[in-house]
Amino acid sequence: MKAKVVLTSLTAVVVALLLAFAGLLPASGPAAAHDQISGTDxxxxxxxxxxxxxxxxxxxxxxxxxxxxxxxxxxxxxxxxxxxxxxxxxxxxxxxxxxxxxxxxxxxxxxxxxxxxxxxxxxxxxxTGGSVASAVPSQPIEEVAPAPAENVSDGGFPWGITAMIVVLIGLVVAIAVTARKRLGSTRDDDVV
CATH class of the missing domain: 2.60.40.1220 (Immunoglobulin-like)
Incomplete structure (x- = not known):
């Protein structure tokens, strides 16, 4: 009976931890729209x-x-x-x-x-006709260096959340193993 109480208590703790963790997850905002082509020449x-x-x-x-x-x-x-x-x-x-x-x-x-x-x-x-002999742009083109990458969240993969989930799964497994060992030792005590 003690083993069932311990297992039920551990399950309740795990569920409470998972619910608390779910409350920490940020709500997903609207997806950023990609640029679109607006014209061609x-x-x-x-x-x-x-x-x-x-x-x-x-x-x-x-x-x-x-x-x-x-x-x-x-x-x-x-x-x-x-x-x-x-x-x-x-x-x-x-x-x-x-x-x-x-x-x-x-x-x-x-x-x-x-x-x-x-x-x-x-x-x-x-x-309707072929091109002229030389390909020289009508206006000089200045090459613009790419803008430095910004640390903007664009809905990329949430590695921090993944790490927290792995830790929680490890915790659940550790609790389950501990509960199983205690349950096994309690059953041995009940047999004697």
Whole structure:
């Protein structure tokens, strides 16, 4: 009988600890929205007189300067993008190789959003004429260094909470083992 009382008491303590721990967990706030593309140059579906010297993607926030990729593919599967993607404020700008032919183009893009999550998509445009001989941007592009990473909670994995859960599980196991030993020794005492 004593063993049942001890086990019931230990179970009540464990349940109380778990409920108290649950009260310490922070409530989840609304998920931060990723940046979205708000425009392109050339515009999606547009027809332009000649293949452009560059394509520009405008976003609702400032993408990070790492992990950006833009492909400008013609119908033959040739990628006309050249050099690195330049991030200027809320734009990603990709230069094109000179000599791009007239035709349909698909732009596949991937950038890292301001909240550190990758976003991607594609758009199309048609060029009725080929590009000019040199790919010099119409305006000089200043490369902006990526902003230093901020310690902003974006719903990432809660390692501190995980550690606390592991400790609680260890505590529950230790209590269960102790209770089992006491229960076993109590049964031996009852037999004698």
């Amino acid at each position: 050339p515009a999606d579906g547009a027809t332009v007189a000649q293949a452009p010297e560059e394509v520009a993607l405008t976003f609702t926030g400032n993408p990070q300067g790492i992990g950006s990729e833009v492909q400008v593919m013609d119908t033959e599967g040739t990628d006309w993008a050249t050099g690195e993607v330049k991030i200027v404020d809320n734009q990603a700008i990709q230069l094109l190789k000179p000599g791009a032919p007239a035709g349909d183009y698909t732009v596949n893009w991937r950038v890292v959003s301001a909240d550190a999550h990758p976003i991607e998509g594609s758009f199309t445009f048609t060029a």
